[in-house]
Amino acid sequence: xxxxxxxxxxxxxxxxxxxxxxxxxxxxxxxxxxxxxxxxxxxxxxxxxxxxxxxxxxxxxxxxxxxxxxxxxxxxxxxxxxxxxxxxxxxxxxxxxxxxxxxxxxxxxxxxxxxxxxxxxxxxxxxxxxxxxxxxxxxxxxxxxxxxxxxxxxxxxxxxxxxxxxxxxxxxxxxxxxxxxxxxxxxxxxxxxxxxxxxxxxxxxxxxxxxxxxxxxxxxxxxxxxxxxxxxxxxxxxxxxxxxxxxxxxxxxxxxxxxxxxxxxxxxxxxxxxxxxxxxxxxxxxxxxxxxxxxxxxxxxxxxxxxxxxxxxxxxxxxxxxxxxx
Numbered sequence: 001x002x003x004x005x006x007x008x009x010x011x012x013x014x015x016x017x018x019x020x021x022x023x024x025x026x027x028x029x030x031x032x033x034x035x036x037x038x039x040x041x042x043x044x045x046x047x048x049x050x051x052x053x054x055x056x057x058x059x060x061x062x063x064x065x066x067x068x069x070x071x072x073x074x075x076x077x078x079x080x081x082x083x084x085x086x087x088x089x090x091x092x093x094x095x096x097x098x099x100x101x102x103x104x105x106x107x108x109x110x111x112x113x114x115x116x117x118x119x120x121x122x123x124x125x126x127x128x129x130x131x132x133x134x135x136x137x138x139x140x141x142x143x144x145x146x147x148x149x150x151x152x153x154x155x156x157x158x159x160x161x162x163x164x165x166x167x168x169x170x171x172x173x174x175x176x177x178x179x180x181x182x183x184x185x186x187x188x189x190x191x192x193x194x195x196x197x198x199x200x201x202x203x204x205x206x207x208x209x210x211x212x213x214x215x216x217x218x219x220x221x222x223x224x225x226x227x228x229x230x231x232x233x234x235x236x237x238x239x240x241x242x243x244x245x246x247x248x249x250x251x252x253x254x255x256x257x258x259x260x261x262x263x264x265x266x267x268x269x270x271x272x273x274x275x276x277x278x279x280x281x282x283x284x285x286x287x288x289x290x291x292x293x294x295x296x297x298x299x300x301x302x303x304x305x306x307x308x309x310x311x312x313x314x315x316x317x318x319x320x321x322x323x324x325x326x
Contacts, residue, residue: 005045005058005067009074014315021315024066026081031066090144092155094137096174098167099124104198105235108266110295124167130174138186145188155188159195165206171195175213194218196262198232200241202248207255216258219249221284223269223276230268246284253285260288265310273317291317 010025020038023030033041037057044055045067061067068074101122102109134157141155157178159171181187194216202217210217222228229240252259261280263269269276273291280289291314293307 004070005062006070007045008065008068010077011066014312016312022066024064026077027065029064029066031061031064090147091137091140092144094133094157095160096130096133096157097125097160097162098130098164098170099162101166102161102163102198103166103200103235104163104241105233107231107233108264108294122162125170127170127173130170131177134174134177134181135186138181141188141191142186154190154192156192156194159193161196163198163201164195165197165201168201168206172209175209175215179213192216194260196220197248198241199245199248202251204251204255207251207257210252211255211257214258216260216288217252218260218262218290219245219252219286220264221245221249221261221280222263222266223272224279227269227272227276231264231266249284249286258288259286260290261286262290262292264292264294265314266294267306270306270310270313273313277317 008024012023012025014021014023018034020033020035021030022033041057041061044058058067065077099122101124137157159174161167164171175193178187178191178193182189182191193213195210196218197220199219199221202219207217209215220232222230222232225240225242228242228245232241232245233239234241249259249261261284263276263280265273277289280286293310293314
């Protein structure tokens with residue numbers, strides 16, 4: 001007998017132990033099934049047309065488009081998704097690399113590893129270049145907002161490096177310019193600012209300034225001290241940086257600054273990501289966490305098998321959190 005419904009072309013299955021995560025790539029929804037559930041579901045799908053109409057699970061999966069009628073052409077669904085994403089092209093995020101200098105010598109750094117040869121010199125962004133860039137960005141954004149199909153979720157400015165707080169004076173000056181442009185209506189009020197830092201140079205002045213201007217501070221921290229110090233060391237030596245990074249995080253928390261941990265997934269921490277995540281929340285006291293994959297460079301090569309394992313581990317961590325939230 002012919003089936004009446006089938007799994008969507010955009011559905012993917014990820015197995016771990018006795019649990020299967022069923023993921024819809026367009027809606028980004030996920031449902032979980034054990035072996036018994038999955039067997040029962042497949043049995044239902046193999047039945048004659050109409051016999052599955054009263055099955056609560058089938059009806060839910062149809063509603064969420066995990067299942068579709070057998071003869072469904074899903075190209076229109078993909079086209080609608082593409083049109084919603086590929087709107088009028090414009091620049092809605094500005095990255096400012098305040099310096100190419102850093103006081104760390106992280107063993108996996110893709111930035112340093114991107115050079116074939118050692119850098120000839122370190123360069124700090126000037127105040128003029130930073131201010132001019134922000135003003136030009138404001139012009140791009142204002143023009144883009146005139147398009148009816150341009151609806152950025154949240155335009156933003158990202159301060160980056162090297163270690164951006166090496167050039168802290170320019171950071172302060174640029175943020176003040178952003179505030180001025182917001183007040184004059186040349187930049188939208190919902191424009192967000194964040195800075196990516198190794199955390200070692202954070203002091204009370206920086207933390208208070210970031211809290212005052214609602215700037216998210218993304219601090220690189222790879223887990224417990226042994227894991228963090230395995231890769232993130234001081235320039236000119238091999239000593240770990242964990243103590244200074246935690247000191248910076250604590251100063252940010254005391255100042256009430258919006259703080260996020262940026263954790264790089266490597267061989268040293270990949271097996272313990274769930275425990276590390278819980279430690280970030282409880283031990284480090286930070287509620288916002290992002291995970292970053294390692295990137296290939298001239299100096300650091302990533303094994304393909306590690307990439308697959310890291311992706312699988314991270315996916316399961318995310319889905320476990322998603323399931324708990326549900």
